[in-house]
Every structure is written in structure tokens, then in C-alpha cells.
């Protein structure tokens with residue numbers, strides 16, 4: 186009993202102070218995203234690092250996902266002769282769910298980790314303190330460009346991933362499932378609504394925000410040298426992955442519940 | 444004239460009092476050296492001055508203006524330009540040496556890139572890294588140069604903006620005696636050349652004698668002793684005596700429990 190209550194108290198205190206710190210961090214990060222000065226060169230560099238260099242891995246994920254979707258739904262739908270629905274299944278699943286979620290997870294692993302490692306290293310080697318003494322605000326110079334680049338580049342990547350995924354389904358269906366190529370495309374196109382695509386792109390923008398935010402947050406508050414930086418990368422990937430699944434559920438509820 | 448006036452500055456971390464009422468004055472164009480055993484809070488004092496750490500209470504006046512503003516964190520340095528040399532150099536490792544040196548000019552968009560490059564070479568020349576128009580070091584990355592060179596580059600970056608206040612945190616720690624002597628001499632010359640007020644933190648007695656006009660000893664969260672460098676050998680203070688001579692026995696007790 187002697188140690189129980191203090192422990193509970195400390196747990197609540199720690200949780201509260203972490204939540205407070207995170208809230209303050211988010212507010213500051215957002216504020217510095219929308220107020221000048223803007224470091225456009227840094228935004229462009231991050232855009233290339235986050236978006237462009239993630240394209241291969243996101244594209245590969247998308248094409249195999251589209252292919253497997255076509256195969257699996259064929260196996261299922263052939264049982265009650267509904268193979269005609271395959272184009273719709275593929276395109277809806279890609280645009281609404283798997284495009285944004287899988288791209289988000291791949292980027293979380295690739296980019297979230299590297300952001301946390303980079304900012305964490307700058308933190309423990311006092312490079313962030315050095316920025317301040319050289320009259321540059323680290324939120325504006327390091328954090329805002331990454332968040333802006335993440336929010337812009339993820340939707341673009343997801344649009345590309347959607348297209349590649351549909352193409353994967355198309356390739357499998359026409360090559361090995363005896364689909365008529367033009368009929369497949371017509372079916373894909375006709376059943377697709379604008380909302381299917383836009384909801385996926387909005388999700389992507391939210392994921393882009395969460396991934397870059399978590400990378401920056403864990404990096405910025407890392408301490409204790411190499412071990413601290415390693416911990417920051419792990420925390421960044423884990424927390425952004427969990428947040429992706431959680432926010433995906435919430436957003437799906439918002440967009441599609443009746 | 445008083446350039447920097449610190450009054451009753453306090454800072455504690457998790458109930459551990461690191462600074463417990465530090466008061467210190469630095470005159471215009473004076474070079475003050477702060478000494479003290481490891482872990483007494485010398486770096487913390489410097490970070491309070493720079494606005495990187497928020498003191499719990501007290502006052503920091505620069506040019507007669509209070510710098511601890513609303514949030515309690517030092518911000519505008521009383522209108523002075525400030526340069527800082529970090530204990531671990533803290534060069535930006537994603538940038539070349541010359542971009543590090545001219546970082547502030549590049550960010551503020553003062554002049555074009557070529558001008559910034561010329562300026563960087565000029566500053567690197569001051570610290571002996573671009574003598575005779577040698578541009579090799581300027582185009583290397585920080586990971587490609589030695590520790591002593593990093594400190595020199597960091598010194599060039601600190602003076603690049605021609606600040607009127609310079610802070611140095613252990614400029615010679617971890618360097619061989621010759622490199623130390625070179626850095627000490629550079630600090631002395633550079634600060635004289637640009638006419639800056641300087642505050643240097645060091646353990647190194649040769650640095651103290653070379654760089655300082657005055658010396659202050661930080662111990663137990665307070666300034667234990669403050670006087671001219673020339674008087675340091677007969678200060679009449681036991682703590683200073685022990686520190687200057689480097690004696691294991693004396694009033695300053697180090698944490699050596701782990702050895703027992």
C-alpha cells in the first residue's frame with residue numbers, strides 16, 4: 186500500500202504531462218506551419234525525401250495488393266457466379282482503404298523512422314540549440330517543412346498507388362482470369378464515385394500529418410544519446426502505425442456511416 | 444559599463460538545485476572565464492543566458508535591459524548580437540563547412556550565395572582553415588574533419604555575424620595541448636578583433652590564463668569567488684586554490700563512492 190498510491194499518482198502525473206507536452210507540440214507545429222517565414226527550400230527537399238523516394242516501395246505494395254485482391258475475390262465470387270464484381274471490388278478497396286492505409290504504413294516505416302532519427306540526432310548533438318542561437322526557429326526550419334511535405338505528398342502518392350493497384354487487378358484479371366480488357370475498365374470506371382477517391386485522399390493527408398508529426402515529436406524529445414535516438418525511431422513508427430489504424434476507423438465512420 | 448548583469452539566478456531540475464542564486468556582472472568588452480568542477484551547472488548557466496533553458500527565478504540584464512520576458516525565457520539579448528561555441532561544436536552535419544559558417548547569412552537571405560561563400564572563406568581564414576585562399580576545408584562535410592578542426596569551424600560560425608557578445612562552452616576540452624593553445628590564441632585574437640564581450644566556460648587552466656581578464660568560480664549553485672586572472676594564484680579561497688592546483692584533497696568533494 187505504501188508504494189501503491191504514489192505509483193498510481195506518478196502514473197497519472199506522467200500521463201498528464203505527456204499529453205500536455207504533446208498538445209503543446211501539436212499546437213506549436215501547426216502554428217509554425219501557417220505563419221511566415223516559410224523555408225520553401227526545406228519544404229521542397231522534404232517533399233523529395235518523403236514523397237519521391239517513397240514511390241518505389243509504395244508502388245510495389247500497391248501493385249501486389251491489386252493483384253492479390255483480384256485473385257482472392259475471384260476465388261470467393263466464382264462460388265456464386267458474381268465474378269463480374271471484381272473490378273468494383275478492386276477499385277473500391279484500393280481507393281477507400283488499402284491505398285491510403287498501406288501507403289501510410291510503408292511511409293511510416295520509411296519516413297517516420299528517418300525523421301525521428303534525424304531530428305533526434307540533431308537534438309542530442311545540440312544542433313537544435315545551435316539553430317536557436319543562430320536566430321532560426323527549429324519549429325519553422327525543421328518541423329513545419331516536414332509536416333507540410335507529408336500532408337501534400339501522401340495524397341499524391343496514394344493517387345498513384347490507387348492507379349497502380351487498379352492496374353494490378355486489371356493485369357491479373359485479363360491475363361489469367363479471362364476478363365475482357367475493355368469491359369474490365371468500363372466496369373471499374375462506371376461504379377467509381379468521386380467520394381470513393383476523395384475520402385481516400387483525405388485519409389492520406391491525415392496519415393501524412395500523423396506520420397511526420399510523430400517522427401518530429403519523438404525526435405524532438407529524445408535524449409540520452411544513441412539509445413535515446415533508437416528509442417525515438419521505434420516509438421515514432423509504432424505510434425504512427427497505431428494512429429493510422431485508429432484514425433482510419435474514425436474517418437471511415439465519418440465518411441460512410443449512415 | 445555593465446554589459447551583462449545576472450542577479451540571483453535560480454534553476455533546479457527535479458528538486459535538485461543546480462543554480463541557487465547566481466549573481467555575476469560582466470563589463471563591456473571584458474573577457475570573463477567561469478570555472479568550476481564538472482556538473483556544477485556551468486553549461487546550464489550558459490543555456491539560461493542563451494534562452495535555451497528557462498530559469499526558475501532571477502534576472503538577466505543585457506545592455507541594461509531585462510531579457511527574461513513573459514515566458515521567463517531569455518529572448519532578444521537586449522538588442523545584442525550573440526555568438527555561441529557549443530561544448531561539442533554542434534555543426535550541422537548535413538551541410539558543408541562553408542554553409543555552416545555562413546548559415547545565418549544564408550538563412551536571412553543577405554546577399555547571394557557567392558557572397559556568402561566569400562564571407563565563409565574570410566571567416567575560415569580568421570581561424571586558420573583557409574589560409575592562402577585554400578578552399579578545400581570549406582567544401583568538406585563536418586564528418587570529414589577532425590575534432591580540433593570542428594571546434595575551429597564552430598568558432599568561425601560563432602563570429603561570422605560579428606556578434607558583440609560571445610559565449611564559449613569548453614572550447615578546448617578534448618583537444619591536444621597544441622590545438623588547445625591554438626584555439627585559445629584564436630579566441631583571444633578574434634574577440635579582440637571584433638571587440639566582443641565574452642563569457643568562457645572551461646576546466647583548462649591554461650585557457651583561463653590565456654583568454655580571461657577575470658575569473659569566476661561556480662560552486663554549490665553560487666559564485667564562490669570572482670576576481671582578476673592575475674590574482675588567481677593567491678586568491679585566499681580554499682576552493683579556488685584546490686581547483687587551480689588540481690588537488691584531490693580539499694573542500695570540493697567529488698562523487699567517488701562508486702570506487703569504494
Ligand SMILES: Nc1ncnc2c1ncn2[C@@H]1O[C@H](COP(=O)(O)OP(=O)(O)OP(=O)(O)O)[C@@H](O)[C@H]1O
Pocket residue numbers: 456461480481482483484485486487488
Ligand atoms: N535538461 C536537464 N534535465 C535534468 N537535469 C539536467 C539537465 N541539464 C543539466 N542537468 C543537471 O544539471 C547539472 C549541471 O549540468 P551542467 O551540464 O551544467 O554541468 P557542467 O558544469 O557544464 O559540467 P561539465 O563541466 O561536465 O560540462 C548536472 O547535474 C545535470 O545532471
Ligand SMILES: [Mg+2]
Pocket residue numbers: 485486487530612
Ligand atoms: Mg558543460
